[in-house]
Amino acid sequence: MVPFLRYQKAQKLIVIFKKTNSYRTFAEIINFTFLNTFQNISNFFTEEKTFVTIGTFDGVHFGHQKILEKLVFEAKQAGKKSVLLTFFPHPRMVLQKDAKIEMINTIHERSALLEKTGLDYLIIHPFSKAFSKTTALEFVRDTLVNKLNISKLIIGYDHHFGKNREGNITQLTEHSLVYNFTVEEILAQDIDDVSISSTKIRQALISGSLKTANKYLGYPFMLNGIVVNGKQLGGKIGYPTANIDIKETYKLIPKAGVYVVKSNIQNKIIFGMMNIGCRPTVDGNHQTIEVHFFDFNQDLYGKHLTVELLYFLRDEHKFDAIPLLIAQLKKDEDTARDYIKDNC
Ligand SMILES: Cc1cc2nc3c(=O)[nH]c(=O)nc-3n(C[C@H](O)[C@H](O)[C@H](O)COP(=O)(O)O)c2cc1C
Numbered sequence: 001m002v003p004f005l006r007y008q009k010a011q012k013l014i015v016i017f018k019k020t021n022s023y024r025t026f027a028e029i030i031n032f033t034f035l036n037t038f039q040n041i042s043n044f045f046t047e048e049k050t051f052v053t054i055g056t057f058d059g060v061h062f063g064h065q066k067i068l069e070k071l072v073f074e075a076k077q078a079g080k081k082s083v084l085l086t087f088f089p090h091p092r093m094v095l096q097k098d099a100k101i102e103m104i105n106t107i108h109e110r111s112a113l114l115e116k117t118g119l120d121y122l123i124i125h126p127f128s129k130a131f132s133k134t135t136a137l138e139f140v141r142d143t144l145v146n147k148l149n150i151s152k153l154i155i156g157y158d159h160h161f162g163k164n165r166e167g168n169i170t171q172l173t174e175h176s177l178v179y180n181f182t183v184e185e186i187l188a189q190d191i192d193d194v195s196i197s198s199t200k201i202r203q204a205l206i207s208g209s210l211k212t213a214n215k216y217l218g219y220p221f222m223l224n225g226i227v228v229n230g231k232q233l234g235g236k237i238g239y240p241t242a243n244i245d246i247k248e249t250y251k252l253i254p255k256a257g258v259y260v261v262k263s264n265i266q267n268k269i270i271f272g273m274m275n276i277g278c279r280p281t282v283d284g285n286h287q288t289i290e291v292h293f294f295d296f297n298q299d300l301y302g303k304h305l306t307v308e309l310l311y312f313l314r315d316e317h318k319f320d321a322i323p324l325l326i327a328q329l330k331k332d333e334d335t336a337r338d339y340i341k342d343n344c
């Protein structure tokens with residue numbers, strides 16, 4: 001990292017630590033690994049040689065984590081910097097505007113997950129129609145070699161890039177000989193003999209197989225949003241619910257139904273149960289995402305919440321009367337509390 005930037009970040013952290021009464025010395029802070037994020041390739045500059053990987057990395061799942069672990073480890077060993085080049089919006093959002101894109105992570109969630117990997121640099125380049133016309137050779141020469149100062153490229157076995165996705169491992173290897181960098185291909189990572197992919201995780205989430213999705217992700221699937229007003233009925237039936245509004249329309253919403261969830265509210269882990277659905281019992285006409293937190297009584301309106309999904313309890317039902325819904329909520333609460341006691 002550029003020493004001045006490192007110094008600036010460290011100063012900022014000291015202020016945060018002072019505010020939270022957990023003061024650390026400058027020496028301790030300077031040893032932190034910071035992930036430097038760039039919003040455009042053109043803003044990036046380094047004199048140091050880099051180990052690079054490229055891809056959408058939607059989900060930052062177990063397979064992705066393995067690739068990044070390898071990248072970070074090998075770069076460190078060779079005394080080089082590790083770089084992940086990713087694109088946003090997703091190329092299909094730009095090139096096939098009508099296609100319904102559902103992503104496991106919002107771009108903010110993806111960045112936060114990548115922060116934890118130990119990478120030196122993250123570049124989130126804005127994908128555009130113009131950029132999509134870059135040929136494989138131009139991409140290698142202008143971006144990888146001239147901007148990223150590449151020494152080694154580590155990429156997934158199925159990676160394609162450049163105009164019409166014409167660039168593949170064979171081409172990359174040919175170009176790498178000319179431009180003097182190495183290419184390493186990574187094979188599909190397997191868990192229980194099933195190769196992990198973002199597509200499989202999306203399918204698992206849509207079909208209610210949360211257990212499979214979370215196993216492949218290596219962490220609980222999450223939703224992020226702001227608490228908004230609902231119909232003010234929850235409080236009256238003894239189950240107030242924080243209604244969560246997710247602004248990213250491309251975020252995948254899992255199968256409708258009831259889930260056991262967990263949130264961190266003011267540095268406290270709070271468990272609860274969440275319903276995703278149209279609430280047919282109360283004539284709901286649009287999808288809502290609402291969480292009832294256990295042993296909790298605070299105003300959450302306007303607050304940002306991260307909700308981690310732990311367990312799929314049941315499908316959503318239409319009850320003939322509200323008392324029947326309340327009885328079911330009580331049963332859900334008992335099952336959820338048992339699950340939390342046994343698993344969390
Ligand atoms: C854990 C949980 C399970 C729920 N299950 C159902 C359901 O099966 N069917 C349904 O119509 N509504 C269901 N709801 C939604 C309730 O109808 C909803 O919480 C109530 O209408 C309050 O809405 P409000 O927040 O807009 O006031 C569920 C809510 C929660 C928290």
Ligand SMILES: Nc1ncnc2c1ncn2[C@@H]1O[C@H](COP(=O)(O)OP(=O)(O)O)[C@@H](O)[C@H]1O
Nearest residue numbers: 230231232234235240241242293297299300301
């Ligand atoms: N245990 C709890 N779980 C969720 N929200 C709670 C809880 N206790 C208090 N609240 C507050 O009550 C609000 C939900 O009350 P509710 O009657 O369901 O109204 P609304 O229809 O606006 O969601 C939440 O947005 C939050 O501010």
